[in-house]
Amino acid sequence: MSEDHPGVDAALVRDVVPEVVTALVRRGADFTEAEDAVQEALVRGLTAWEDDPPRDPKAWLVTVAWRCHLDAVRSDAARRTREERVEQEPAPGPALQRDDTLELFFRCAHPSLGPSAAVALTLRAVGGLTTRQIARAYLVPEATMAQRISRAKRTVAGRRLDEPGDLGTVLRVLYLVFSEGYAGDVDLATEAVRLTRRLAGLTDEPEVAGLLALVLLTHARRSARTDAEGRLVPLAEQDRSRWDEAMAAEGVAVLQRALAQDRLGEYQAQAAVAALHADARSTEETDWVQVVEWYDELVAITDSPVHRLARAVAVGEADGGPAGLAALVSLDPEMPRYAAVSAYLHERSDRPADAARLYREAAEAATRVDERDHLRRQAARLAGRGRPGDPG
Structure with a gap:
């Protein structure tokens, strides 16, 4: 879904993609087949929906993606024995309402994958982006990104959706997406905010809320990070009137709810530092003593040299x-x-x-x-x- 197709609600489509993938997996497709079939259905939808958008995009995608899957199975002679086990195509109708997106997040961020592969697979399978969009965002050839995604899918293909996942790895992958910046025709930072919102809606873990607060508070400063000539403007020199107050306020509210659970983690601590910056009208008015205290908490949690470096500045x-x-x-x-x-x-x-x-x-x-x-x-x-x- 790109700007080339203004008639398509890109956000809506991307939100239902993980549910469509998991619906196909539950019908008998493996992860790689399901993800490929959904991508094919999305390509068809770009054309079909221009003049006649469906009432239920999820049901439409499930039906068309399942047909794509069956076509792929039937066209592969080496899989004839498997074809006999594939259930008959179900009649079109409302899609299942169960949301398996959390398990899909876990699969795409599996520790067996390298960071770049996990990010690419998350953007495609959970984010609903096309391979071309992801390649443009990372400024690499489409063929290179296609190979990266294919290798990642082969790595996780044999793992069941109901296996326990590592939430910490999922959060690191989403933070990597957020940190990649703004290139190509996909704004990765905005995409990371959207995906983190989605994840926060699936679990009440305070660290998920902590990451959401962190990306909201950081993203709120986006418009002030560069000047009219595109040059970097450091925090001390930013025009704070250009910060998104509503987004920052939302980030603070999300953080307060997370901290109330009294299970402090690294993303909550980082978000607390960002909240102190958002609360100050200038660098001089920032409560730097409290910033140092939060960095002390962060270093105690992670013992990270990067956080020790930031603490030295504070x-x-x-x-x-x-x-x-x-x-x-x-x-x-x-x-x-x-x-x-x-x-x-x-x-x-x-x-x-x-x-x-x-x-x-x-x-x-x-x-x-x-x-x-x-x-x-x-x-x-x-x-x-x-x-x-x-x-x-």
Whole structure:
């Protein structure tokens, strides 16, 4: 479903795709066959629905996808014995109302899959995106993405939908989708928000709500992250009037409900930090002491060097640059973004020459063009004017 087909309700179609896949699996198709058949039905629907959209898209897709599945089975001579076991095509009618989307999330994010494969399979099987859309979003050839998805489907094909899943892996996959940015004709961040909403509607686990709160609070700042020329604008310099207040308020409300369950996890802690930023009218008015406390909770949960690095920035804001530099001592200088954070904290410690050198080092190591350009501007800016630009 893309902008090329304005008559099709893309959001509605994507929401029913997981249920259609699982309906075919329950009728006898394996996961790979079911997913392929549903994709074929979606392609047919793009044409058929332009002039005559169905009253019940889910029932239409189940019926057409099942026919596609039967056609594929019958056309494969090597599967003739299996064809005899396939049930007769059911009469068109209302589709089953059972929602097996949670199990489908688990299958697509199975630990046996690598991160890129899990993301691609989730976008296709749960998100309802076509292979072409996913390939465009990741800026790779369609054939490359098709191979990646095919390998992923073969890996999980033999696993039953009722096997226990790892919710933590599902959340990591969704956060990866959110972090990929905005490329091609699919906005992956918006897609991640939609899928996380869907997951939150299927379970009352507080960490799912925590991830939803985190992506909402982070996404609320999207319009202020770049200027009119497309350059990166760090948090300290963003025009907060451009933040989406309604989305941020929703994120805070979701977080409060999650925290009330008193089962703190890493996504809830990260969302709490984001909520403190959303609550402040400026960087100076941010409750940095409380931010440090939340990072202490986060480090206690994950012991992640990435979170320790972010904590050092918060310590530098709360207690000054030298305190922030002291918090960096135990970390590996070779880790990503270490040089950028160190540069920022050196500048806050009134050591501009060291800061400029470190900003240049960080720019050389940056993997994104916008981040590299921002760090180069920070190095060039060090003439004593203005507030230090944070490392992002």
